[in-house]
Amino acid sequence: MKPVISIGAQDFTYIRSHHYFYIDKTSFIKEWWEYGDAVTLLTRPRRFGKTLNLSMMEAFFSNQIAGRGEMFEGLSIWNEEAYRRLQGTWPVLFLSFAGMKGDTYETAREGIVQIIIDIYAKYRFLMDGNALNEQEKEYFDFIKPDMSDAVASMSLHRLAICMNRYYGKKVLIFLDEYDTPLQEAYVYGYWEKLVSFIRSLFNCTFKTNPYMERGLMTGITRISKESIFSDISNLEVVTTTSEKYETAFGFTEEEVAGALEQFGMSEFLEKVRYWYNGFRFGNRRDIYNPWSITKYLDGKKFSTYWMNTSSNKLVGRLIREGTPDIKIAMEDLLAGKEITTMLDEEIVFDQLDESNEAIWSLLLASGYLKVDSIAENEEEEELYQLSLTNFEVKREFRKMIRKWFKNTSVRYNDFIKALLADDIDYMNQYMNQISLQTFSSFDTGRKPSEDAEPERFYHGFVLGLMVDLAGQYRITSNRESGLGRYDVVMEPLNRQGQAVVMEFKIFNPIKEKDLNETVENALQQIEDKKYDTELMARGVAKENIRHYGFAFEGKKILIG
Structure with missing residues (x-):
C-alpha cells in the first residue's frame, strides 16, 4: 500500500502518529549527540527539512514527550539500546523564527517578543511548587508585549534557569530559521537596528548561559560572526560545503x-x-x-x-539591481555555463550591494547555485566553479526575470515581436514607456535614476530577451568581437534567421547635439569595431545582420 503524503506537515510527532510518508533522518540525532559541540549553527536552503528535523530532535530529547518511543520504532535510531534509554530525558526549549517576516523593525521585534511570550506561557507550570524562588517566579510577569530590550535579551536565559531548577538538568536549546528576520531586515532597510537586538538575545541565550547543555540553530545563511555572533566563541558552523551532516538534510x-x-x-x-x-x-x-x-x-x-515556496525578494533584488558583471554572469548561468569566483561563506549583508562575491555566496547558501569544482589561483586562493543547481532552478530564474517586466503597461513580448519585425517606431514607443516604469529598479538605488548609468537597465533588459527568445537565439552581451566589446548580440540558432547587434550609448552634450547624433555614433561604432565578425565566423551571412543604436539621456531613449 502506498504511503500518504501530508503536504506541508513539519511536525515529526504528527507525521509519525498518522503514519504519513517519512524518510528516516534519525541518524542525525546520533551524529549530533556524539559530536558533542556546545552550539551548532547548521545552514541549508529553504525547504530542506530543517524544521522537521528540529521537531524530530525535540520529540526525541524532550522530557515532555517521554514514553513515546513508538514514534521511533522502525527508524534507525531505535536500533540502539543506548538511544532508546536517552529518549525523553532532557528539558528542551524549541523556538522557530520561520514566520518572522515584517517590513519594519517594530513589526519584527514584536514578532520575536510574541514568540518569547508564547514559550513562557507554555512553561508557566514551572511556577507550581517550590522549585523556583519568588524572584524567579516574578520574572514571568516581566514577559509581556512592552518588555524592554534588556528583559527580552535575558528572557531565554532566565527561562533556562527556571527549567534547570525544576528538572535538575541543563537545557537543550533549539532555534529554527534564525536568519529569517535578519534577511527581511536587510530587504526592508532596518538591518542595523535588528542586528543589535538579536546579537544581545543570542549572546545571553547561547554564550553566557551555564544552564544550557547544548544549542542547535538552523538557517539558510551563515551571517558574519561580526554581525551577530561576535561574542559566541563556542559556535560550530556547518555550511553546505562542510562534510558534517552531509545526508541529514535533503x-x-x-x-x-x-x-x-x-x-x-x-x-x-x-x-x-x-x-x-x-x-x-x-x-x-x-x-x-x-x-x-x-x-x-x-x-x-x-x-x-x-x-x-516563499518570496525570492532578496535574490531578485540583488540580481535586478546588481552590476553589469552580475547580469553578464547570469547570462552565462542561464546558458548552462559555469562562472568562476572566490567565495566567503560568511555572508556580510552590508557588502551585498557592493561585492559580487557576497552575492554568489548568498546564492550558493540559498541553493540556487552548486559547486562543480574548486581550484587555486597563483596566490593559493580558492576559486569556485559554480553553475545553476538543476533544471527547476533554471526554470524559476526565467520566471523571475519575466516578472521584472510584468507590471509595465505594455507587454514585453510585444517589444520582442517589434524587434524581430524591425518595427523601430514601436520599439521606440515601448522602450520609452518601460524605461519610465522600470529604470529605477535597475539603478543602484543610491542616486536619482536620471543620473544612473544605463548599464544596469539594459543588462536586465538583455536577460529579459534571453528568457523570451530562448530556443530561437543565442544572446550574449559585453563580449569581444572584432576590434572591441559589443553590447548585445542576438545570434539566430537557425542560420537563415536575422541576427541583431545592439550598441548602447549615453548622450554626451559636449560632443553631440541630440540623441539622433548619439544613435549615429552608436551605429558607427558597430561598423568601426567590426562587431559582426563573430557572427560571420559562426556562419551568419552579412546581409542577415541588423544593427541598432540605443541612445540614453536619463529616462529618454532613442533607437535607430
Whole structure:
C-alpha cells in the first residue's frame, strides 16, 4: 500500500502518529549527540527539512514527550539500546523564527517578543511548587508585549534557569530559521537596528548561559560572526560545503529511488534526476530538495515547486539591481555555463550591494547555485566553479526575470515581436514607456535614476530577451568581437534567421547635439569595431545582420 503524503506537515510527532510518508533522518540525532559541540549553527536552503528535523530532535530529547518511543520504532535510531534509554530525558526549549517576516523593525521585534511570550506561557507550570524562588517566579510577569530590550535579551536565559531548577538538568536549546528576520531586515532597510537586538538575545541565550547543555540553530545563511555572533566563541558552523551532516538534510539519490519505487514510479527516475538533482552538501553530489520530491510524488507532475515556496525578494533584488558583471554572469548561468569566483561563506549583508562575491555566496547558501569544482589561483586562493543547481532552478530564474517586466503597461513580448519585425517606431514607443516604469529598479538605488548609468537597465533588459527568445537565439552581451566589446548580440540558432547587434550609448552634450547624433555614433561604432565578425565566423551571412543604436539621456531613449 502506498504511503500518504501530508503536504506541508513539519511536525515529526504528527507525521509519525498518522503514519504519513517519512524518510528516516534519525541518524542525525546520533551524529549530533556524539559530536558533542556546545552550539551548532547548521545552514541549508529553504525547504530542506530543517524544521522537521528540529521537531524530530525535540520529540526525541524532550522530557515532555517521554514514553513515546513508538514514534521511533522502525527508524534507525531505535536500533540502539543506548538511544532508546536517552529518549525523553532532557528539558528542551524549541523556538522557530520561520514566520518572522515584517517590513519594519517594530513589526519584527514584536514578532520575536510574541514568540518569547508564547514559550513562557507554555512553561508557566514551572511556577507550581517550590522549585523556583519568588524572584524567579516574578520574572514571568516581566514577559509581556512592552518588555524592554534588556528583559527580552535575558528572557531565554532566565527561562533556562527556571527549567534547570525544576528538572535538575541543563537545557537543550533549539532555534529554527534564525536568519529569517535578519534577511527581511536587510530587504526592508532596518538591518542595523535588528542586528543589535538579536546579537544581545543570542549572546545571553547561547554564550553566557551555564544552564544550557547544548544549542542547535538552523538557517539558510551563515551571517558574519561580526554581525551577530561576535561574542559566541563556542559556535560550530556547518555550511553546505562542510562534510558534517552531509545526508541529514535533503534526500539522497538512494532515498529518492526508494520513494519512487514505493509509489510505483521508478521509471521516472532519470527525469526526476534531471529536474531536481544537483544539490551538493560536503562531498555528496546526489542531494535532492525534499519539498520538490514530495510534491512530485503527490501530484505526479514535473513543475517548479521548491522556488515557489516563499518570496525570492532578496535574490531578485540583488540580481535586478546588481552590476553589469552580475547580469553578464547570469547570462552565462542561464546558458548552462559555469562562472568562476572566490567565495566567503560568511555572508556580510552590508557588502551585498557592493561585492559580487557576497552575492554568489548568498546564492550558493540559498541553493540556487552548486559547486562543480574548486581550484587555486597563483596566490593559493580558492576559486569556485559554480553553475545553476538543476533544471527547476533554471526554470524559476526565467520566471523571475519575466516578472521584472510584468507590471509595465505594455507587454514585453510585444517589444520582442517589434524587434524581430524591425518595427523601430514601436520599439521606440515601448522602450520609452518601460524605461519610465522600470529604470529605477535597475539603478543602484543610491542616486536619482536620471543620473544612473544605463548599464544596469539594459543588462536586465538583455536577460529579459534571453528568457523570451530562448530556443530561437543565442544572446550574449559585453563580449569581444572584432576590434572591441559589443553590447548585445542576438545570434539566430537557425542560420537563415536575422541576427541583431545592439550598441548602447549615453548622450554626451559636449560632443553631440541630440540623441539622433548619439544613435549615429552608436551605429558607427558597430561598423568601426567590426562587431559582426563573430557572427560571420559562426556562419551568419552579412546581409542577415541588423544593427541598432540605443541612445540614453536619463529616462529618454532613442533607437535607430
